[in-house]
Amino acid sequence: MLNGVVVKAYNSYYYIQTGDKLISCSLRGRIKKERFSLLVGDEVTYSLVGPEKGVIEEILPRRNMLKRPMLANVDQVILTFAAVNPDINPSLIDRFLVIAEHSQLDIIICINKLDLADGDTITELLDRYRSIGYPILTVSAKTGQNINALRALLFDKISVLAGPSGAGKSTILNAVQPGLELVTGEVSSKIGRGKHTTRFAELLPLAGGGFVVDTPGFSYTEFQELPSPELAFCFPEIVQYASGCKFTTCLHFKEPQCAVKQAVDDGKIHTDRYQSYIEILTEINENKKGF
Numbered sequence: 001m002l003n004g005v006v007v008k009a010y011n012s013y014y015y016i017q018t019g020d021k022l023i024s025c026s027l028r029g030r031i032k033k034e035r036f037s038l039l040v041g042d043e044v045t046y047s048l049v050g051p052e053k054g055v056i057e058e059i060l061p062r063r064n065m066l067k068r069p070m071l072a073n074v075d076q077v078i079l080t081f082a083a084v085n086p087d088i089n090p091s092l093i094d095r096f097l098v099i100a101e102h103s104q105l106d107i108i109i110c111i112n113k114l115d116l117a118d119g120d121t122i123t124e125l126l127d128r129y130r131s132i133g134y135p136i137l138t139v140s141a142k143t144g145q146n147i148n149a150l151r152a153l154l155f156d157k158i159s160v161l162a163g164p165s166g167a168g169k170s171t172i173l174n175a176v177q178p179g180l181e182l183v184t185g186e187v188s189s190k191i192g193r194g195k196h197t198t199r200f201a202e203l204l205p206l207a208g209g210g211f212v213v214d215t216p217g218f219s220y221t222e223f224q225e226l227p228s229p230e231l232a233f234c235f236p237e238i239v240q241y242a243s244g245c246k247f248t249t250c251l252h253f254k255e256p257q258c259a260v261k262q263a264v265d266d267g268k269i270h271t272d273r274y275q276s277y278i279e280i281l282t283e284i285n286e287n288k289k290g291f
């Protein structure tokens, strides 16, 4: 039996990548009954029935599942922001971090357009996130600076790039692997790619091993409602102090004897981060969608 990864689903066919071969597969009858359960990203076993044609026999156990886009076995999200143009915005970074934390993926923060940035202005901001424990990579897709380091991080993993429009996600991927030829540029010119329509994500194989997802990951406008008690778990530094709160149900807002608020007062949690937490908590409580 052969092994591969589902990289694309089209009509009732699944495309399986094995090494540098792409095998178009149908499903064995008994899996068909549970067809909904086969996702792009799944590892499968298959048997060949012709040259580059096969039948999927078995779906191997799934490590995780992402809802938007629908994918299995994603290892990490590369949260991508531009240092400038559009200007880096800590509150937006915090919102993307919440979504990424909620999806329980490993997170890498990637700051692009280093060629346009005055290093000092972003250093303080990046130190803030570094001190929380987030790995940070600064790159320039334009000059190629640190693109090798990013390529190394993508090696042998399934990665999603997420981040605001214009951060340079497609340009970065094209720099990582020129053959990908993702469409870049103005938003309007991308509509043909289905940017605003529902489509199934595809995995693009990277030379040397690993895959990237061809659509931007979750966007902050697609934020799915998060129950307010879960929000604090999306802030690692809040988690670190929350066990010291008097009430186990503490939302670290108006409750007395809150160890998190104390940590903010003591300068151990950054006030901006706490502010982001409170803003998002308030939005969740007001039942606003799409923050």
Ligand SMILES: Nc1nc2c(ncn2[C@@H]2O[C@H](COP(=O)(O)OP(=O)(O)OP(=O)(O)O)[C@@H](O)[C@H]2O)c(=O)[nH]1
Binding pocket: 112, 113, 114, 115, 116, 139, 140, 141, 142, 143, 163, 164, 165, 166, 167, 168, 169, 170, 171, 172, 183, 184, 185, 186, 187, 190, 216
């Ligand atoms: N100066 C500079 N410009 C860049 C860099 N990376 C991307 N850009 C430009 O930024 C603009 C947006 O880049 P895209 O790659 O389309 O951004 P995106 O994040 O894929 O945007 P969406 O698809 O809308 O989410 C383009 O005009 C790019 O040429 C960089 O490192 N330096």
Ligand SMILES: [Zn+2]
Binding pocket: 242, 245, 246, 250, 251, 252, 253, 255, 257, 258, 259, 260, 261
């Ligand atoms: Zn508290």
